[in-house]
């Protein structure tokens with residue numbers, strides 16, 4: 001349930017130190033890019049962490065577990081957290097105060113079995129997936145538990161074994177719901193650090209739509225097969241991205257959702273800025289280009305590892321909502337189809353993609 005905070009100020013910053021300085025038991029299910037980054041940031045914030053990891057990741061972390069960020073902060077985790085395989089998750093004791101789901105949207109349903117073994121009656125489950133309202137599948141499976149969402153605005157890459165680098169800015173945002181408002185405020189204060197600037201929001205659905213607008217570029221990035229920064233310097237990719245966003249903004253307007261600002265520009269302006277000629281774009285959107293040159297989106301990582309992507313939960317969601325609301329979704333439809341071809345192992349070179357985009361934009 002979302003509280004009725006006025007839409008023009010959906011996010012409130014909580015940075016002052018709490019006098020009750022105790023740590024909570026955190027279990028992180030999904031030791032991938034986000035799970036490992038959060039785990040280390042939580043340990044840095046004096047929290048007790050258990051990671052539920054597949055064997056190959058557990059081995060990697062045993063050799064090295066460290067994080068860094070685009071601002072030059074570095075952290076090596078000397079004393080490793082408890083690392084448990086999904087099969088052994090039932091031996092967790094004490095039960096988690098907070099269970100963080102940092103698995104992909106596609107893995108939520110199949111993880112329910114493991115989640116059942118990780119929760120006690122009072123565990124708060126936090127869903128960290130991109131997309132909109134993917135937590136509902138977990139809330140349905142755990143009707144008696146408090147299920148909330150968190151939004152990860154930044155990008156994490158795994159540039160060497162056991163090392164996780166946050167390549168872009170943005171505050172981690174946790175959902176405030178009435179029944180656990182105090183816990184969420186407490187949690188946000190504990191986690192807030194240079195590695196993980198943290199806020200709360202009273203309207204996570206609006207925030208997720210705002211984030212989805214940016215995530216529509218994941219598919220463009222995956223298809224372009226270049227870092228995000230390189231992609232943004234190409235006006236053709238920017239024009240495609242603008243079209244994808246315009247299709248989403250139609251839905252948001254129809255639904256009367258007021259998008260909170262999560263980039264340096266109001267969301268509605270972004271498509272107009274993206275289509276500017278290069279020299280103007282570089283001036284107006286220089287903040288957008290202040291991004292680590294190595295950064296690639298999570299969808300690129302998925303295709304690289306020959307995994308299925310979250311395309312149905314991102315651009316696919318725009319297609320289905322557009323259809324239902326009588327809108328256009330030509331551009332999102334195109335990228336969905338192309339990403340699915342890549343998932344099937346059909347190689348499409350970026351020259352061909354650029355030629356097709358040129359044709360589509362005519």
Ligand SMILES: NC(=O)C1=CN([C@@H]2O[C@H](COP(=O)(O)OP(=O)(O)OC[C@H]3O[C@@H](n4cnc5c(N)ncnc54)[C@H](OP(=O)(O)O)[C@@H]3O)[C@@H](O)[C@H]2O)C=CC1
Pocket residue numbers: 029030031032033034035052053054057086102103104105107110111114128129130152153154155156157297298310
């Ligand atoms: N990467 C990024 O920079 C960002 C990602 N996000 C979002 O965060 C979410 C997580 O993404 P990301 O960290 O990139 O994903 P990853 O694929 O890097 O990590 C997920 C991990 O969870 C593991 N996993 C899946 N199911 C289980 C299970 N049942 N038990 C134990 N482990 C399991 C996966 O293993 P396996 O692959 O072997 O199944 C994988 O190692 C996504 O929704 C993504 O969109 C949001 C912002 C930025």
Ligand SMILES: CC(C)(CO)C(=O)C(=O)O
Pocket residue numbers: 130152153154155156214215218296297298299
């Ligand atoms: C941070 C961002 C928007 C793009 O890198 C992302 O969410 C992702 O890669 O999935």
